[in-house]
Amino acid sequence: APAPPPARHLFSDPAEVEALRRNLLAWYDRCKRDLPWRTLAATEPDADRQGYAVWVSEIMLQQTQVATVIHYYNRWMQKWPTLQALAQASLEEVNELWAGLGYYSRGKRLQEAARKVVSELAGRMPRTAEDLQKLLPGVGRYTAGAIASISYGQATGVVDGNVIRVLCRLRCIGADSSSPAVIDQLWDMANVLVDRSRPGDFNQALMELGATVCVPKSPLCRECPVKQHCRAWRRKLFGKAPPVPDIEDCGVGDCPLCPPATEPWDSSLGVTNFPRKAAKKPPRAMRTATCVLERRGCHGAPEYLIVQRPSSGLLAGLWEFPSLPLAQDLQEENEREELADHLQAWMGQPVAAKGLLFIGEVIHIFSHIHQTYVVYSLHLDGDVTLDPALSPSRWVTEDEFHASAVSTAMKKV
Numbered sequence: 001a002p003a004p005p006p007a008r009h010l011f012s013d014p015a016e017v018e019a020l021r022r023n024l025l026a027w028y029d030r031c032k033r034d035l036p037w038r039t040l041a042a043t044e045p046d047a048d049r050q051g052y053a054v055w056v057s058e059i060m061l062q063q064t065q066v067a068t069v070i071h072y073y074n075r076w077m078q079k080w081p082t083l084q085a086l087a088q089a090s091l092e093e094v095n096e097l098w099a100g101l102g103y104y105s106r107g108k109r110l111q112e113a114a115r116k117v118v119s120e121l122a123g124r125m126p127r128t129a130e131d132l133q134k135l136l137p138g139v140g141r142y143t144a145g146a147i148a149s150i151s152y153g154q155a156t157g158v159v160d161g162n163v164i165r166v167l168c169r170l171r172c173i174g175a176d177s178s179s180p181a182v183i184d185q186l187w188d189m190a191n192v193l194v195d196r197s198r199p200g201d202f203n204q205a206l207m208e209l210g211a212t213v214c215v216p217k218s219p220l221c222r223e224c225p226v227k228q229h230c231r232a233w234r235r236k237l238f239g240k241a242p243p244v245p246d247i248e249d250c251g252v253g254d255c256p257l258c259p260p261a262t263e264p265w266d267s268s269l270g271v272t273n274f275p276r277k278a279a280k281k282p283p284r285a286m287r288t289a290t291c292v293l294e295r296r297g298c299h300g301a302p303e304y305l306i307v308q309r310p311s312s313g314l315l316a317g318l319w320e321f322p323s324l325p326l327a328q329d330l331q332e333e334n335e336r337e338e339l340a341d342h343l344q345a346w347m348g349q350p351v352a353a354k355g356l357l358f359i360g361e362v363i364h365i366f367s368h369i370h371q372t373y374v375v376y377s378l379h380l381d382g383d384v385t386l387d388p389a390l391s392p393s394r395w396v397t398e399d400e401f402h403a404s405a406v407s408t409a410m411k412k413v
């Protein structure tokens, strides 16, 4: 078994843990942001509805800024205020409301899980983190801990990106913070720290601290309610020769939580020496040809063809202009020809590559893909019969396009 990490990285002094909880919760009570899911969770008397309200917010907040989520959250809760209402929604409605929020499988899985709660669990949310994670598709360890602590008072910690940053700074953890060994340590730490009488507030306070004070760049250490417990802050104050031995690195090379010997403390970075991550793989480059097919609708207004993507994979089930992934090194004239062939399969009639008008390129960065859309347009005069054997497709006006379940990338196109 691996040796336990040195105590200097842990919270092993009960008095210090108690003081940290007290200081953090007092700050949270004074400074917490007014957010719609907090109001709902605090005022909703029904435990299942309360769990649902927290669950929706936690899923939306994954990889997404609070400011972006608020609008989507309010619309979602207005449309589907209960699990039962969500269970009856169609995937198309869910995708339409989610359009623009990114990571679209989140909405789909939320709806699948709501159906499961209604049909298999009699509409009752599981009450513990263990059961939430086991029984609900799309609910991982973090979301389960958040729902269980905030809605059901279970004294269980949570670890998300904000918590990782705060804990790594509080305890000078400089080993790769995305490695399983460090993540396991952080979960253990979060479970030690969580306040037994106010676990939900404590977890939210720790995340709030990471989101508003202990931010990635230029953290506001002077205003920080837990600075007296922060080893990174003390190390910054005392520089290279700390007077207290336990804030030094444990020793070169043999501590599983210290920065690697090849990347020692950089005094110009201060507390932002922590956390550290192994370098990310650069996103994969992809090129996709896409064609905006336009026709005159029956009222004379232009209409555009959109087609539905497959029900799994990237942007599953969303609508887009007919698109075709391209090989990286294809010449422009070959791109046109491939796209023309692709369109011909849709329309069941020849499409001249020369008729495709090149409009420009649109770049969109997905989390792991650097996507370039090569955009063409084509105006159609006569009537076109689309092949019903292919994916679902429909003609839409510009307004209908914007109200459809289309991705942000397609809106850019």
Ligand code: SF4
Pocket (backbone or CB within 6 Å): 166, 169, 170, 213, 214, 215, 219, 220, 221, 222, 224, 225, 226, 227, 230, 231, 232, 233, 271
């Ligand atoms: Fe973060 Fe600075 Fe507070 Fe430490 S003192 S927890 S680095 S904001």
